[in-house]
Amino acid sequence: MTMIQALRSAMDVMLERDPDVVIFGQDVGYFGGVFRCTDGLQAKYGKQRVFDAPISEGGIVGVAVGMGAYGLRPVAEIQFADYFYPASDQIVSEAARLRYRSAGDFTAPLTIRMPCGGGIYGGQTHSQSPEALFTHVCGLRTVMPSNPYDAKGLLIAAIECDDPVIFLEPKRLYNGPFDGHHDRPSTPWSAHPLGLVPQGHYSLPLDQAAVFRPGADITVLTYGTMVWVAEAAARETGIDAEIIDLRCIWPLDLDTIIASVKKTGRCVVLHEATRTSGFGAELVALVQEHCFYHLEVPVERVSGWDTPYPHAQEWDYFPGPARVAAALQRAMEK
Incomplete structure (x- = not known):
C-alpha cells in the first residue's frame, strides 16, 4: 500500500x-x-x-x-x-x-x-x-x-x-516510497516495492520509537520524511549510522534514544521544521542530560531554515541527503 x-x-x-x-x-x-x-x-x-x-x-x-x-x-x-x-x-x-x-x-x-x-x-x-x-x-x-x-x-x-x-x-x-534522493520534483520515486501492510486490524504503541536502521558509528534521531533522507545520507557516505525513527514525537521513547546514543557516542538530530525552537532542540537537550559522559563530540543539528516558508526555494529549504551527509561526516571527523 x-x-x-x-x-x-x-x-x-x-x-x-x-x-x-x-x-x-x-x-x-x-x-x-x-x-x-x-x-x-x-x-x-x-x-x-x-x-x-x-x-x-x-x-x-x-x-x-x-x-x-x-x-x-x-x-x-x-x-x-x-x-x-x-x-x-x-x-x-x-x-x-x-x-x-x-x-x-x-x-x-x-x-x-x-x-x-x-x-x-x-x-x-x-x-x-x-x-x-x-x-x-x-x-x-x-x-x-x-x-x-x-x-x-x-x-x-x-x-x-x-x-x-x-x-x-x-x-x-503520501503516494509512494521515498528513498531520500527525491531532491527535486523532476527526480522519480524509487522503484522498490510499496509498504507491506496487513488488511485487517493491528495497532502499534503510541510511545515507542523504532530502530529504522541499526548501526554502530553514530545515532540519527528523526521522524517522518527525514527518516528516508537520513537513510540515503548514511548509504551514500558509508557511515554505519543507526537511525531512530521516533514515530511518536510525544510521549517520547527516551529509553531507545539513550541506549542508541550511549552505544554510538555520536548523535545527529534531523527534522524538516524551522531550526530555532524546533523539536530538535528538545532532543539535543535530552541527549545532553542523559548521555553527556558518553558523547565523543557535540550533537549536530540539521533542519529547515529560520525563515518564513520559502515557495520558490522549497527544495533547498528541505534538509537533503547532502546536508545530512555533511553533518554525519563532521561528527565522525571530530
Missing part, C-alpha cells in the same frame, strides 16, 4: 469495527479528501458517519471535543497542518485539558489528522511542520509516521486511544 491507502485502510477498519467512530472535515465525504485519504468511505458507511464540515477549523475541533466527551471517537481532518491555528484554543484549552479539568469524568478520545510538511510547492500556508507546538502542550499525543505500515498501525492506535492525538502525515510520503 501507499501511505494514503494505509491510512484509508485504518479508518475503514475502525469504522467497521466500532460504531462510535465518525470521520469529518473539509471535503472528506463525497470528494474523499483533498489527498483522497477518505475516498469511498462515505459511500460505504453513509453520511452520518463520514461527512463534510464547513471551513471552520475551530468548529471542527470544537465539535470533535464535544463528540468525544459524549462517547464517540471522532477522527477530524484539518486539510493542511497550517490551518490548525484557528482551532488552537479548542486543541490546547479544551481537548488537551478535558480529562484533568473534569478529574477524569470526561475524556477527549479524538484524533486530529493533519497533512504536514512541504513537497507540493504549497508555499507558506500549505507546507509547515508545526509538530513542536503540539509537544509543548500537556495532554496531547503527537504522532508522525514515516511509512505505510506504521501509518496504519499508529492511526488505529490513535483512534482507540482515550487521549487526544495529533496525527501528522508527511505529504511527501
Whole structure:
C-alpha cells in the first residue's frame, strides 16, 4: 500500500469495527479528501458517519471535543497542518485539558489528522511542520509516521486511544516510497516495492520509537520524511549510522534514544521544521542530560531554515541527503 491507502485502510477498519467512530472535515465525504485519504468511505458507511464540515477549523475541533466527551471517537481532518491555528484554543484549552479539568469524568478520545510538511510547492500556508507546538502542550499525543505500515498501525492506535492525538502525515510520503534522493520534483520515486501492510486490524504503541536502521558509528534521531533522507545520507557516505525513527514525537521513547546514543557516542538530530525552537532542540537537550559522559563530540543539528516558508526555494529549504551527509561526516571527523 501507499501511505494514503494505509491510512484509508485504518479508518475503514475502525469504522467497521466500532460504531462510535465518525470521520469529518473539509471535503472528506463525497470528494474523499483533498489527498483522497477518505475516498469511498462515505459511500460505504453513509453520511452520518463520514461527512463534510464547513471551513471552520475551530468548529471542527470544537465539535470533535464535544463528540468525544459524549462517547464517540471522532477522527477530524484539518486539510493542511497550517490551518490548525484557528482551532488552537479548542486543541490546547479544551481537548488537551478535558480529562484533568473534569478529574477524569470526561475524556477527549479524538484524533486530529493533519497533512504536514512541504513537497507540493504549497508555499507558506500549505507546507509547515508545526509538530513542536503540539509537544509543548500537556495532554496531547503527537504522532508522525514515516511509512505505510506504521501509518496504519499508529492511526488505529490513535483512534482507540482515550487521549487526544495529533496525527501528522508527511505529504511527501503520501503516494509512494521515498528513498531520500527525491531532491527535486523532476527526480522519480524509487522503484522498490510499496509498504507491506496487513488488511485487517493491528495497532502499534503510541510511545515507542523504532530502530529504522541499526548501526554502530553514530545515532540519527528523526521522524517522518527525514527518516528516508537520513537513510540515503548514511548509504551514500558509508557511515554505519543507526537511525531512530521516533514515530511518536510525544510521549517520547527516551529509553531507545539513550541506549542508541550511549552505544554510538555520536548523535545527529534531523527534522524538516524551522531550526530555532524546533523539536530538535528538545532532543539535543535530552541527549545532553542523559548521555553527556558518553558523547565523543557535540550533537549536530540539521533542519529547515529560520525563515518564513520559502515557495520558490522549497527544495533547498528541505534538509537533503547532502546536508545530512555533511553533518554525519563532521561528527565522525571530530
